[in-house]
Amino acid sequence: MQIRFYGAAREVTGSMHMLETEKDRILLDCGMFQGRRAEADQKNRVLPFDPGIVANVVLSHAHIDHSGRIPLLVKKGFTGHVFSTRATADACNYLLADSAKIQESDASYLNYKRVRDVIADLTGKSREEIKKSLKKNGRTDDEAIQRYMERYGLDKVRPLYTMEDAEQALPHFAGQPYKHRVTVGRDMECVFYEAGHILGSAVTIIRAKERGHSYNICYTGDLGRFDKPILRNPELQFEEQDRQIDLMIMESTYGSRTHEPAADMAPNLKKIITETVERGGTVLIPAFAFGRTQEILHNIHELYNNNEVPKVPVYVDSPLASRITRVYGEHPEVYDKQTHSNFLREGLNPFMFDQLYFTESVEESMALMRDQSPHIVLSASGMCEGGRILHHLRHKIHNEKNTILIVGFMAAHTLGRRLKEKGLEYEENGRKGEPPVLRFMNKEYPLKARVVSLEGFSAHGDKDEMLRFLKESNLRVKRIALVHGEEDQMSDFAETLKKEGYKIFMPRAGEGLRIRR
Numbered sequence: 001m002q003i004r005f006y007g008a009a010r011e012v013t014g015s016m017h018m019l020e021t022e023k024d025r026i027l028l029d030c031g032m033f034q035g036r037r038a039e040a041d042q043k044n045r046v047l048p049f050d051p052g053i054v055a056n057v058v059l060s061h062a063h064i065d066h067s068g069r070i071p072l073l074v075k076k077g078f079t080g081h082v083f084s085t086r087a088t089a090d091a092c093n094y095l096l097a098d099s100a101k102i103q104e105s106d107a108s109y110l111n112y113k114r115v116r117d118v119i120a121d122l123t124g125k126s127r128e129e130i131k132k133s134l135k136k137n138g139r140t141d142d143e144a145i146q147r148y149m150e151r152y153g154l155d156k157v158r159p160l161y162t163m164e165d166a167e168q169a170l171p172h173f174a175g176q177p178y179k180h181r182v183t184v185g186r187d188m189e190c191v192f193y194e195a196g197h198i199l200g201s202a203v204t205i206i207r208a209k210e211r212g213h214s215y216n217i218c219y220t221g222d223l224g225r226f227d228k229p230i231l232r233n234p235e236l237q238f239e240e241q242d243r244q245i246d247l248m249i250m251e252s253t254y255g256s257r258t259h260e261p262a263a264d265m266a267p268n269l270k271k272i273i274t275e276t277v278e279r280g281g282t283v284l285i286p287a288f289a290f291g292r293t294q295e296i297l298h299n300i301h302e303l304y305n306n307n308e309v310p311k312v313p314v315y316v317d318s319p320l321a322s323r324i325t326r327v328y329g330e331h332p333e334v335y336d337k338q339t340h341s342n343f344l345r346e347g348l349n350p351f352m353f354d355q356l357y358f359t360e361s362v363e364e365s366m367a368l369m370r371d372q373s374p375h376i377v378l379s380a381s382g383m384c385e386g387g388r389i390l391h392h393l394r395h396k397i398h399n400e401k402n403t404i405l406i407v408g409f410m411a412a413h414t415l416g417r418r419l420k421e422k423g424l425e426y427e428e429n430g431r432k433g434e435p436p437v438l439r440f441m442n443k444e445y446p447l448k449a450r451v452v453s454l455e456g457f458s459a460h461g462d463k464d465e466m467l468r469f470l471k472e473s474n475l476r477v478k479r480i481a482l483v484h485g486e487e488d489q490m491s492d493f494a495e496t497l498k499k500e501g502y503k504i505f506m507p508r509a510g511e512g513l514r515i516r517r
Contacts (some may be wrong), residue, residue: 001210002514003217003247005507006048007031008484012253012411013065014043015484019217021210024185027057028219028249032068034383035413044069044160048510051078055185059084060221061201062091062290068099071161071169081174083184085192087200087331089175091290091324098320100166102386103159110157112140115148191242193235196224197459198291199328203235205242213517218248222484223461223469228262229298230350232336236473245477247515252485253409253460255493260456266299268454272403273309277374281401286389286416288382289321291459292408294328296378297351304353315368317359317388318380325351369395382408384416390441397438402449407457412486415440423451463493481505481513
């Protein structure tokens with residue numbers, strides 16, 4: 001028996017690991033790489049194995065860096081089931097369709113840009129003339145672009161997968177309750193335990209038999225924090241038959257860092273909202289549609305209920321976030337005791353309140369971008385690599401009254417990482433001198449808005465919390481393979497774990513590890 005690490009090996013995105021026995025092959029996650037567009041596209045298009053050899057997929061949670069290539073897997077010949085928790089399966093109904101929509105939109109734009117540049121070079125026409133010939137009613141005219149591509153012999157950029165591909169992947173999902181054992185392969189079964197990361201996230205125990213021996217593999221997926229609102233803590237009490245772990249595949253996103261205490265999140269958010277509103281500004285929050293948006297809404301709801309901050313309008317400007325918020329509302333069985341006590345017993349929805357508005361149409365979104373009155377906006381994408389958040393940034397980034405609140409992990413080479421690093425450096429230097437400049441959407445913008453990072457909102461456990469999971473759980477772990485971490489974070493966490501007596505392996509992409517008794 002062996003495990004081969006195909007993604008999130010010494011990096012944070014693209015989670016994908018293959019568990020192989022003499023009888024079957026099971027894929028742990030099938031995530032999308034995120035980062036530089038060209039590099040990510042190249043990585044995402046190539047599956048390093050024939051999908052037809054995979055019996056089933058076991059999915060830890062619905063975030064796109066863990067689930068995003070499932071439609072591609074199906075498109076290329078996968079015929080098995082995708083086993084996950086029920087909440088994860090429900091969330092993927094929306095997340096995969098949204099991912100496909102982004103793929104189609106990006107491909108359409110790149111084809112438009114290629115044709116536009118060729119026409120400009122060959123004819124000398126102005127951009128406005130070319131634009132009129134390539135767009136219809138303000139949208140890209142794909143038929144016209146196709147004709148020009150054929151005329152000039154241009155290769156067409158195709159999406160990684162389409163909306164139709166995403167829809168064809170959904171029947172493969174088989175949602176399961178927590179702590180329910182299910183057969184996932186020949187002589188292989190799995191059971192899901194609470195990971196506390198996002199709605200439906202799971203720590204997976206896979207029990208496999210080979211040559212008369214039984215092996216337990218624990219895949220943590222992404223581990224959440226302890227004592228945060230809404231979700232239960234990561235599971236610490238595992239059933240007896242699941243406790244002896246031959247190999248734990250463990251994330252290491254924040255392997256050398258500690259977060260602000262979870263209890264400080266609401267007070268810090270209160271301070272930021274109050275100060276920004278008093279300046280007459282907007283609080284702009286780039287937030288993942290799944291998980292972070294709902295957590296922020298929950299905190300604002302409590303602050304408003306307790307009259308602790310000015311009750312300015314709150315806008316969720318992300319159609320996907322609106323749909324995912326409904327999924328959260330449909331799964332109260334995973335809420336923690338405090339959320340049940342504070343909201344459900346009072347007949348309240350944790351994520352809905354009078355000052356909250358969901359912005360669906362493009363016209364509503366554009367009107368909101370021009371609004372100069374104090375308000376709060378949560379918009380995707382969380383790493384500022386696409387979506388409506390880019391348009392909010394170009395309207396708000398140059399005004400020092402506004403605050404850009406960073407509440408999640410920003411991967412290397414993303415606009416979000418540059419925004420965070422340059423903004424915080426400017427703040428630490430007392431905002432002296434010329435503000436830093438950020439380039440996006442083909443223009444440069446001075447970063448005059450205040451940038452604040454609240455890592456307490458992270459959905460990932462920090463170094464101490466991951467150690468707590470290892471030490472306080474009743475798992476007996478023989479060996480740990482570290483994944484899902486940038487190399488510096490992973491290396492530091494490896495050293496910490498070695499000092500605690502754990503045997504550590506840090507795989508590189510494509511590397512395998514044999515699991516022996």
